[in-house]
Each structure stands twice: as C-alpha cells, then as structure tokens.
Amino acid sequence: MNLPPVPAPDAVTAGWWEATREHRLTVQRCTACSRPQHPPRSICIHCGRTDALRLDDAAGTGVVDSFTVVHRAPFPDLEVPYVIARVRLDEGVICLTRLTNADPDSWRIGDRVRVDWIDLPDGRALPVFVPAPAEPPR
Numbered sequence: 800m801n802l803p804p805v806p807a808p809d810a811v812t813a814g815w816w817e818a819t820r821e822h823r824l825t826v827q828r829c830t831a832c833s834r835p836q837h838p839p840r841s842i843c844i845h846c847g848r849t850d851a852l853r854l855d856d857a858a859g860t861g862v863v864d865s866f867t868v869v870h871r872a873p874f875p876d877l878e879v880p881y882v883i884a885r886v887r888l889d890e891g892v893i894c895l896t897r898l899t900n901a902d903p904d905s906w907r908i909g910d911r912v913r914v915d916w917i918d919l920p921d922g923r924a925l926p927v928f929v930p931a932p933a934e935p936p937r
C-alpha cells in the first residue's frame with residue numbers, strides 16, 4: 800500500500816508512536832477524570848489537567864463511525880480507490896484511519912473492525928483497520 804507522508808513524532812506523540820513499533824495501539828487517558836482522548840495531547844480535553852495523562856493499551860477493536868472511498872488521490876503515487884474512515888474504538892475515542900482487506904464499496908457504518916499494521920521504513924507502524932467478527936470477543 801502506498802501512503803502519503805506520515806508526520807514525525809513530537810514531544811506529545813512520541814510515546815504513542817513508540818508503541819506502534821511493537822504493534823501496540825494506545826489511547827491517552829487522564830488519571831484525574833478517567834476519560835480517554837485521541838490523538839494524544841498535552842492537556843486533558845475534559846478536565847484541563849496537564850499532569851495526569853498516560854497511554855494505555857487499547858483493545859484494538861471498534862466500529863466504523865463514518866467513511867469515504869477516495870477515487871482521486873491527493874498525491875500522484877497513491878493507489879486508488881482507498882477508504883478513509885473514522886473508527887470509534889471500543890475505548891470510546893475516534894481514530895482517523897484507513898479501512899483495508901475488503902472491497903472499498905462493501906463497507907457499512909457500524910461494521911466491526913480490528914487494528915492491523917503497516918510497517919513504516921523508520922520502524923514505526925501505521926494502524927489501519929480490517930473486518931472483524933460481528934460480536935466483540937469476550
């Protein structure tokens with residue numbers, strides 16, 4: 800899969816990117832108000848704390864919240880069609896991502912998905928989502 804440029808880690812996202820090297824999807828959680836947020840920020844968007852944020856491993860499962868099939872790529876090297884989606888993780892946060900491993904026209908809002916990884920040349924990995932069984936694992 801060809802990809803557009805992936806942003807470099809910064810002070811706020813470095814830990815999140817480090818976990819992708821081990822194919823671990825993480826979600827930032829505030830230990831003061833217990834609420835999750837994504838992407839990682841330097842401040843809790845719920846309670847405003849800046850000193851209570853940590854990264855927790857996510858289950859890696861969720862549902863398709865919204866998606867679009869891209870037929871005209873913004874960069875000439877991107878292979879089309881591809882699917883850009885909002886996935887609502889089971890932790891409650893939204894990830895902007897890609898859906899793969901299915902016909903682009905077969906996706907439906909509410910489909911169960913699980914994370915899969917595209918390894919990047921620098922050792923990081925990019926999370927994408929693929930079809931998952933309809934019922935979450937117990």
Ligand code: ZN
Pocket residue numbers: 829830831832833834843844845846847848
């Ligand atoms: Zn908070």
